[in-house]
């Protein structure tokens with residue numbers, strides 16, 4: 075079966091890998107250790123410290139940046155047709171020094187193009203940006219969009235940005251101009267409504283609420299209406315909450331449309347037409363629960379399979395999506411929905 | 424087909440939903456800015472609020488976030504409970520293009536009298 079994996083996290087071994095791609099003065103800053111990269115404000119509790127513990131180099135050390143390991147453990151093992159690289163180095167997390175942040179985004183994009191995209195035609199690329207400087211982000215999108223494997227822009231979900239704010243419009247304009255998908259993914263700063271809680275397990279359980287907040291912000295502030303050909307995917311943010319949000323937002327819209335009349339459709343209609351979700355973490359639903367949920371969503375075109383490799387909460391495509399689901403539904407989840415979103419065709423054998 | 428005289432023409436107000444008895448029930452009448460008189464059922468199709476207490480207003484529209492504009496004054500009825508909007512001309516809900524709609528009655532004017540035709 076054809077298979078698109080919508081959320082695969084490539085990485086570098088260390089921030090210094092970006093040095094050759096950085097412009098001055100930031101090259102010199104990173105070279106002399108002025109900044110050592112992001113560090114999560116919590117400890118991972120999984121055996122592999124955030125990654126699957128079996129993602130290892132030949133010498134037994136943890137692998138974070140090895141294409142060969144990824145090819146063997148992911149692309150070849152599961153015979154993936156395409157794997158969408160989504161990174162986990164999101165310069166938007168820097169809250170100051172926007173010039174450095176934008177330069178890091180550009181350097182990372184060039185690093186990924188050379189060290190990942192160029193190595194395997196199965197990779198689909200994402201453009202990393204510094205969303206805090208939307209004009210610079212738009213220029214970076216313009217710079218990278220011509221790459222034939224690049225199909226989307228990553229919007230990282232941090233703790234102080236909801237992307238419906240008008241200041242982010244240049245990012246959406248640029249993405250629409252280049253027919254790129256907008257992908258939202260959490261970061262190590264993403265929070266729930268009362269912060270991260272007191273435990274990693276709280277923080278991880280809360281992640282979908284940050285995605286709900288982004289969807290609410292994007293739709294009610296007119297991003298879906300203002301950029302009518304733009305399409306969105308929520309990565310690793312859950313999807314079983316979608317029926318609730320559709321019902322809630324439709325009800326709110328029926329009673330409160332007068333405040334946001336630039337929204338021209340029921341929010342649920344916007345979602346059905348333009349919003350997609352990656353499946354991981356698939357919450358261990360039974361086949362019956364999947365079917366009920368898809369019925370409540372009102373469409374079988376929302377879901378796009380993802381593994382989240384190499385992270386510890388990885389979903390195995392052979393198990394996480396129940397084999398009892400009808401063949402045509404499995405084909406949509408594994409292939410058709412993602413192919414339609416990214417404009418991909420089956421490779422010629 | 425039955426005809427009920429419900430009121431005199433001068434009793435119908437603009438920008439308000441006035442109740443008049445019709446048989447054992449009630450019908451609400453209002454006058455659109457065009458002068459046309461509209462008659463609708465008094466119960467909201469959502470949860471049944473009495474639309475007599477609703478607010479007759481205009482149509483909020485915009486093509487630009489954070490810019491609010493209003494047209495079609497006196498042509499939209501908002502329910503007194505949850506504020507759903509109904510187009511008094513078509514009876515349709517504004518937000519979801521008519522999935523909910525007001526109960527409408529045909530109005531005939533004869534001299535000074537307003538009739539509902541059923």
Ligand code: FES
Nearest residue numbers: 467469470502505
């Ligand atoms: S009862 Fe009228 S809008 Fe709910």
